[in-house]
Amino acid sequence: MTYFRTAKVIKEKSGKYVSIEVEVSRECVVKVARITGDFFAYPPEAVDNIEKYLAGKKVTHSLIEDLRTLVNDAVLAGVGRERFQSLLTDVLEEVMKACRKSAAE
Amino acid sequence: MRHIRLIIDEGPAEYNMALDEAMLILRGAGIIGDTLRLYVFNPPAVTIGYFQSVSKSVDLSFTKENNIAVVRRPTGGGAVYHDTSGEITYAIVVSAESVPEDLVESFKFLAGGVVEAARILGAPAEFRPLNDIVIGGRKFSGQAQLRRLGAVLQHGTFMHGTNLDVLAKSLIVPSIKLKEKSISSIRERVTTISEYLGRKVSKREAIEALIKGFEKALNAELVEGELSELELILAKSLEWKYGSKNWTCMRP
Numbered sequence: 001m002t003y004f005r006t007a008k009v010i011k012e013k014s015g016k017y018v019s020i021e022v023e024v025s026r027e028c029v030v031k032v033a034r035i036t037g038d039f040f041a042y043p044p045e046a047v048d049n050i051e052k053y054l055a056g057k058k059v060t061h062s063l064i065e066d067l068r069t070l071v072n073d074a075v076l077a078g079v080g081r082e083r084f085q086s087l088l089t090d091v092l093e094e095v096m097k098a099c100r101k102s103a104a105e
Numbered sequence: 106m107r108h109i110r111l112i113i114d115e116g117p118a119e120y121n122m123a124l125d126e127a128m129l130i131l132r133g134a135g136i137i138g139d140t141l142r143l144y145v146f147n148p149p150a151v152t153i154g155y156f157q158s159v160s161k162s163v164d165l166s167f168t169k170e171n172n173i174a175v176v177r178r179p180t181g182g183g184a185v186y187h188d189t190s191g192e193i194t195y196a197i198v199v200s201a202e203s204v205p206e207d208l209v210e211s212f213k214f215l216a217g218g219v220v221e222a223a224r225i226l227g228a229p230a231e232f233r234p235l236n237d238i239v240i241g242g243r244k245f246s247g248q249a250q251l252r253r254l255g256a257v258l259q260h261g262t263f264m265h266g267t268n269l270d271v272l273a274k275s276l277i278v279p280s281i282k283l284k285e286k287s288i289s290s291i292r293e294r295v296t297t298i299s300e301y302l303g304r305k306v307s308k309r310e311a312i313e314a315l316i317k318g319f320e321k322a323l324n325a326e327l328v329e330g331e332l333s334e335l336e337l338i339l340a341k342s343l344e345w346k347y348g349s350k351n352w353t354c355m356r357p
Contacts, residue, residue, distance in 0.1 A: 009279070011282065014234065014235045015235065015282070016235065017281055019158075034356060036156055036157055036158040036161070036356050037154075037156050037157065038154050038156070038182055038184075039156060039181060040180075040208070040235075040249070041181060042251075044155045044179075044181065044251070047156060077181075077208045077209070
């Protein structure tokens with residue numbers, strides 16, 4: 001069962017937008033991660049790999065660090081790599097905060 | 106002078122996307138040469154970018170009611186309405202070495218034929234980064250690109266007479282985009298060559314202008330040819346993907 005879901009969107013000066021949506025279970029395990037938008041990435045599968053890597057994993061600081069390598073595998077156009085990375089980090093940190101709150105209850 | 110094969114074509118969305126991908130693979134493998142394909146989507150279709158959410162980009166009730174196909178592209182970018190009687194799509198496959206390395210510059214370089222074609226018809230078109238071509242600030246052409254195996258596929262639109270009301274009803278633009286542009290609907294930011302010129306530009310006129318435009322922009326002679334059996338076989342084997350719900354709804 002989904003315990004927490006969050007999504008954040010950024011809009012770049014290029015006119016392109018990126019949305020990252022993550023759903024986790026009460027145990028803070030990623031059920032779904034979706035990266036959508038009208039940006040470009042080469043190869044496109046590099047972005048698919050970020051979603052696949054997240055699925056089934058517990059959200060932790062080290063997971064966020066691991067994702068940097070995957071983000072670096074993609075050549076992005078329409079969105080800056082640092083902006084993309086910080087959007088991903090923001091979403092996952094919000095997820096972690098919600099999970100900590102749940103554990104404390 | 107450089108020669109580029111020209112294919113003039115027409116077909117459903119899944120065929121068009123499959124053939125574009127097949128041509129990219131075969132160009133990358135060195136089996137086919139540089140090729141420009143000018144084609145029409147018949148029946149009309151909406152194509153969405155590789156990363157787009159289908160339900161957030163397309164009014165699926167409207168497209169269903171109006172028999173407009175919806176297919177995900179292999180390329181990034183935004184959603185596009187392909188009007189059978191008012192839009193020509195181009196797809197060009199070339200080696201990556203023959204285009205600028207910078208992505209924006211490569212978009213501009215390969216879209217040069219569209220800019221020239223519009224100017225031939227009398228519309229002062231300009232390339233607007235990242236991937237649009239505009240007339241008087243309003244978009245009439247968008248480009249998308251994919252690179253594989255040392256080859257580049259760029260495809261893009263040429264709206265000579267698209268029904269813009271149908272376009273506006275088919276596509277959903279995220280509010281974050283409309284807000285930034287201070288507009289209330291997509292209709293306000295798009296146009297067609299016919300609308301700008303105040304006269305109907307026919308499909309034939311549009312194709313002739315595109316041929317001349319690409320010849321000028323690429324400094325090449327376009328030589329009309331035919332698709333090979335290999336291209337058609339590979340495209341046929343890729344059509345299942347583009348025609349499948351799993352593919353188009355992979356980002357629901």
